[in-house]
Amino acid sequence: MIFPLLEAVLTQGGRALVATPRRDVVLELAPRLAKAFPNDTRAVLYGGSTERWSNGALTLATTHQLIRFQEAFDLVLIDELDAFPYHNDQMLYYAADKCRKKSGSTVLLSATPPVPLQRAARRKRLACARVPVRYHRHPLPVPKRLTIPTINQMLRKNKLPSKLVEALQHSIQRTAQIFIFVPYVKQVEPFVKLLRKHAKLLNVMPQIIDGTSSKDAVRTDKVISFRERSINLLVTTTILERGVTIPKSDVFILDTDNPLFDAASLVQMAGRAGRSSDDPHGFVFFGAATWTMSQRSAISQIRSMNTMARQQGFLI
Structure with missing residues (x-):
């Protein structure tokens, strides 16, 4: 779902960031992004990462790593925005905001967004796209x-x-x-x-x-x-x-x-x-x-x- 957004920025020579709260998710996403964007330079950043001094057109990072960037990205994708430690951490909110260029865009992703964001979307105060189905177009399993x-x-x-x-x-x-x-x-x-x-x-x-x-x-x-x-x-x-x-x-x-x-x-x-x-x-x-x-x-x-x-x- 996020690949077309990333591609639109990268093909125009821009820089894109995918940020997620947990190291496990970074390690899960890294090979998938590498396969999808083999020709773009990439940096994968988390605590203990060997690439901590790397810069790439496409950066994948834990949210704590955003503190090191200032107006660096044309597109900032915050995945799992309701998860610890990003959720309710004002420092990380600030870091996510300052790492985006003034002309850039931020997209927030979650299957379970916090109630205040849901309310803002319902009241048209926050642009929202609701995607009720997975890419394979089968129903979600009901417990x-x-x-x-x-x-x-x-x-x-x-x-x-x-x-x-x-x-x-x-x-x-x-x-x-x-x-x-x-x-x-x-x-x-x-x-x-x-x-x-x-x-x-x-x-x-x-x-x-x-x-x-x-x-x-x-x-x-x-x-x-x-x-x-x-x-x-x-x-x-x-x-x-x-x-x-x-x-x-x-x-x-x-x-x-x-x-x-x-x-x-x-x-x-x-x-x-x-x-x-x-x-x-x-x-x-x-x-x-x-x-x-x-x-x-x-x-x-x-x-x-x-x-x-x-x-x-x-x-x-």
């Missing part, structure tokens, strides 16, 4: 409800509930890559061990089950292994809710009724499924003991986008 015990109850009993086992078996049988989101970092490793204990029941080898979080020093390596399918089930936190595209993915969100998972977070996690044209449908499961307003709102938002896409004739 299904799994009424199951909490993660802590599963860990105490050292047992997976049958409903969860059946859903996981279905995803495994269709050779999907499986995201399993949990609320807390401390739950990742114990739940990995529980899944490995049930590997035979799931008809997988224990070594293809792993976990990662913000505290994991080799998180990037594990995401690469997940993409390359040497890991098939990845237990993780919201650190991977954005920017990671894994073909043929299914998503399981456990303890979906946890207050840490608001509607925006649930929409983002659900968005890991159905991203590829080879497997546009995917499956998303909300696993929880209770049904919350956040879950209802997330499903309502996804259905609303599908309805809009259908009404506007975007869907195949």
Whole structure:
């Protein structure tokens, strides 16, 4: 979606910036931009990057890196504008503003924009383009409800509930890559061990089950292994809710009724499924003991986008 904007600036000799809050997303986008714009000089900037002194016609950076620029870019694209650390950080807002040339343009991107921006768009105070469909023109996967015990109850009993086992078996049988989101970092490793204990029941080898979080020093390596399918089930936190595209993915969100998972977070996690044209449908499961307003709102938002896409004739 952003490639035509970038191309319009680059073909006229201008400079373009794509900024995103997280290093993981920068590393995800870098090879895709390199493939799309092989003839343009590029700089990829994040904490620890070897290119920190590089300048390019096309710059991809974490939002903290914008502090180093002054009126440098004709086009500034801020991706995931509602994500930490960009969201509510006035210093980063200022940095994003000052790095654009006075004659340049800024475009803000998000699947879940903050309420004040949504309100401004509705009142015509902010120019807005709403895109309700992915490039492959299939509906967004609508989450299904799994009424199951909490993660802590599963860990105490050292047992997976049958409903969860059946859903996981279905995803495994269709050779999907499986995201399993949990609320807390401390739950990742114990739940990995529980899944490995049930590997035979799931008809997988224990070594293809792993976990990662913000505290994991080799998180990037594990995401690469997940993409390359040497890991098939990845237990993780919201650190991977954005920017990671894994073909043929299914998503399981456990303890979906946890207050840490608001509607925006649930929409983002659900968005890991159905991203590829080879497997546009995917499956998303909300696993929880209770049904919350956040879950209802997330499903309502996804259905609303599908309805809009259908009404506007975007869907195949």
